[in-house]
Amino acid sequence: MKAIVNVALKQGVLDDQGKATHHALDTLGFKEIVKDVRIGKQIILELNSSDEKSAKEEVVKMCQKLLANTVIEDYDIEIVG
Template identity: 60%
Template structure:
């Protein structure tokens, strides 16, 4: 079973990488980009066959390793 985790900084947390990308886009002539938030995508290939069990396992992975839940939020897709 495949799982995809999207990890993003929580609203209100400074995103220096996003600011650098926004600045670079402006320097390249791309106007109208007001804000950029950068995150990460983690793809997992799981042996689990039960969707609920897979989601619970991935949620535990996020809480323990994949996301810093103090400053980041995450969304899980199972499919």
């Protein structure tokens, strides 16, 4: 079983990396089309578990203990396979 965890900065938190990427895209000729860029992390966990519910509970614990800084980041968890 696989868990895909997307971690992104909360709205309102300055996204330096996104801003820099936006600026770089502007200078590469994408100024007209790009309105905003935000950059987050995608964490793909391969799990030893057959129960989707308990797997999700474990992944929530991992997010709160390590994978996300919940002061400034939001996360969402998707269990697949």
